[in-house]
Amino acid sequence: MRVGQGVAMGNNHEVHPSGWRRWLYSTNHKDIGTMYIVLSLIAAILGGSMSGIIRLELMFPELQFIQDLQFYNVMVTGHAFLMVFFVVMPAMFGGFGNWFVPLMIGAPDMAFPRMNNISFWLLAAALILLLLSAFVQGGAGTGWTVYPPLSNADYHPGPAVDFGILSLHVAGASSILGAINFIVTILNMRAPGMTIHRMPLFVWSILVTAFLLLLAIPVLAGGLTMLLTDRNFGTTFFEVAGGGDPILWQHLFWFFGHPEVYIIIIPGFGIISQVISTFSKKPVFGYLGMAYAMVFIGVVGFVVWAHHMYTVGLDADSRAYFVGATLIIAVPTGVKIFSWLATMWGGSIEFPAPMMFACGFIFLFVVGGVTGVALANSGMDLAWHDTYFVVAHFHYVMAIAAVLAIFSGYYYWIGKMSGRQYPEKLAKIHFWLFFAGVNILFFPQHFLGMAGMPRRIPDYPDSYAGWNLVSSVGAFVAGIATLLFFFIIWKTFSSGGKVQSNQWGPGATTLEWTVDSPAPFHTHEELPVTNSHMPAE
Amino acid sequence: MFKNSINSLFLIALSGFCSSIISERAFAGGRSEPWQMWFQDAASPVMEKIIEFHNLIFVVEISIVVFVLCLMGYIILRFNAKANPEPSKTTHHTLLEVVWTAVPLLVLVVVALPSMKLLYYADKVVESEMTIKVTGNQWYWTYAYPDHGEIQFDSYMIEDKDLKEGQPRSLSVDNPVVLPSRTNIRLLFTSADVIHNWAVPSLGLKLDTVPGRINESWVHINKEGDYYGMCSELCGVRHGFMPVHIKAVPKKEFSAWVEKAKAQFSNISSGSETKVANLEKPFDKAATGILKDRKRK
DSSP states (O other), X not given: OOHHHHHHHHHOTTOOOOTHHHHXXXXXXXXXXXXXXXXHHHHHHHHHHHHHHHHHHHTSSSOSSOOOHHHHHHHHHHHHHIIIIIIIHIIIIIIIHHHHHHHHHTOSSOSOHHHHHHHHHHHHHHHHHHHHHHHSTTOOOSTTTTOTTTTSTTTSOSSHHHHHHHHHHHHHHHHHHHHHHHHHHHHHOXXXXXXXXXXXXXXXXXXXXXXXXXXXHHHHHHHHHHHHHHHHSOOOTTOGGGTOOHXXXXXXXXXXXXXXXXXXXXXXXXXXXXXXXXXXXSOOTTHHHHHHHHHHHHHHGGGOGGGGOTTSOOOHHHHHHHHHHHHHTHHHHHHXXXXXXXXXXXXXXXXXXXXXXXXXXXXXXXXHHHHHHHHTSHHHHHHHTTBHHHHHHHIIIIIIHHHHHHHHHHHHHHHHHHSBOOOXXXXXXXXXXXXXXXXXXXXXXXXXXXXXXXXXXSSOOGGGHHHHHHHHHHHHHHHHHHHHHHHHHHHHHHHOOBOOSOTTGGGOOSGGGGSOSSOOSSOOSSOOOOOSSOTTO | OHHHHHHHHHHHHHHHHHHHHHHHSOOOOSSOOTTOOSOOXXXXXXXXXXXXXXXXXXXXXHHHHHHHHHHHHHHHHHSBTTTOOSOOOOOOOHHHHHHHHHHHHHHHHHHHHHHHHHHHHHHOOOOOSEEEEEEEETTEEEEEETTSTTEEEEEOBOOGGGOOTXXXXXXXXXXXXXXXXXXXXXXXEEESSSOEEEEEGGGTEEEEEOTTOOEEXXXXXXXXXXXXXXXOSOOSTTGGGOOEEEEEEOHHHHHHHHHHHHHHHTTSSSSHHHHHHHHTXXXXXXXXXXXXXXHHO
16 A cells, blocks of 8 residues: 555545445445434334334224234334334434534544444345345234244244344444444544533433443344344254243343333433523533433443333342332433423523424423333233333333434434525424324323233224224324425425524534534544533533 | 423323222223223222322322423423523532432332332232133133143134124133132143233233243132233234133132033043143143254154
């Protein structure tokens, strides 16, 4: 290799690849972030359609549209996998994380740009594998929890589950690479003066999430590999007949699965903190408490997994421990809620679309949070385990809350990413429509769960018809809101006005607001020097 | 944003209201009703205690939600840009931060203590007067009465087209499990294939049937009647179509049923040997590895 050429290229930042090379070979954190967001939008269309099919079937009792019940289970499974691994995680961690972590800490790019590239393209490959899984030999109707024996070769013969397992393996590798990249970037590439305790909370949230991924995904990978060899190579890790234990899978899965739900929501905490601080025109209240609450949630998140397994027949003493440990999580989450409110207290609050989504997030998160405290009690799970109460709970606290955080982040940052202003009025309509839709959709599911309706069933006793109809109507309202969102994206790019480098005014104090909009291909070529929490002020 | 809080307050008030009217009406019996928003009526001491405990945590839940919403509503009205053009710069208040960490901790202690009591109460195996064994199958239940000779039968859902007058759709079965009321009954659970979950909401019963394991629970049914439930763990394509139907009858009637059942269900298998083998099916499988052999073929 000729040294001279390398130097010449290093100095020639104005030239950047164009056409397909720009994207396929990309090592640029902004382009890769954009690709993550696009992938997330595509997966959202797929996963959203699946939930539409589910709600359509559940709109009335008896089977109307789906006669192939395996297809229904495949929809339930596919919806969960798509939303968890290919919508929420790519949007927040891969998308906003890639775009804004380097910008916020004053780094020119991620620490390992090529690893960033492979991390994205592995995820694209994983998405294809997952879709293959749904379309070969009946698909995987195992639920996203993939419990054996249902998921082993006796009850799911054919390659569908294997494709699903490989998809998760590849997506997991992608996540681990991404996590390593973020950890190294955040720990080593902060601009001078940007100490750990001056990092914006969004960066904190990505750092915590990256550690969760790094520690949780390998456990999933281990479990998946054992399941794969059980299915194909005659091992019996999870098979009673060979001395194995199906409950072992549940321990492995939920040791990953519980941190996974925090992986989904913690970047949302970060986004909401930035948005609330910006539009209250105040720094975040109790910054250290906020940062370490996330760390605490992450740590405790690893020792509460069996609260998903209260009815498998665990010893009462074990369950007592998991009740206690799970309840503790309410404390740091409470700190976060109160700190957001305290940030708004005394502020001079503006309510553009991102702030409205942030307030909606607080509402959903509190409702889902208190039902979480209730569900933490093993005794209550005798009534609620595997009912629609659980479905309502986790959609409130994790799924829809995360989606509101994504919308909030999208409207907050789309000006920086595209250089164009989104249509404010339409965005507000989008908020109200979506917010009303998801509440009509999920609130009645609490009632269904109280009355005892189980999850993952395509037909139900006639007495559950009323609230199911209401719920389905809510789903279609939320669906229309989502179509409106895609229209807003088109409108933004086709006719949105240009925005300035800091479109949000004095409240926006993080470093991304110091660079042009849209952010140039290369930023922070000279490292910004900071000496406070609010480097851009 | 104000509308948003009003909206949610309304929903909460609505659910509270419903809880009050529902608790006042008479026992409706073992299944849900149209537009039901609350638990099914309790028919066992465990379910009574679950509802009692829920009455406590429900108050906690509603207080937290109402408190946060009122606070948010107030902040939105008081500190919006029009009402408060000059933002303050406060970023810390140590006492406040200590309080909002400590108070939730205390609330959790208030929740955790009765929670533990309920957990151990529901788990405790009381002095049992009889035992039944529930085996999950794709997609039906097998019930065995080891204390009453060799009664064992399968219980399938009745298809919609075969329903008779008065049988609830997707809950009725051909052979309900008949149990004596006011009796402490020990329940044993296992599975012949995948994991299922045997659940009856009005009795506070819910436990997985796991192949290769025997789970144990207990029930004491307070009143005679029909109690319905559904499989509560995804178990394959007909997961939604393997309901549980318990028919609770007075002890005397139960004894009469036992005699009848002995005659009726002895026809299912030809000899007592086969019957025993059937009874032991899942454990047998585990021991001899039939499952594995099937797979290798």
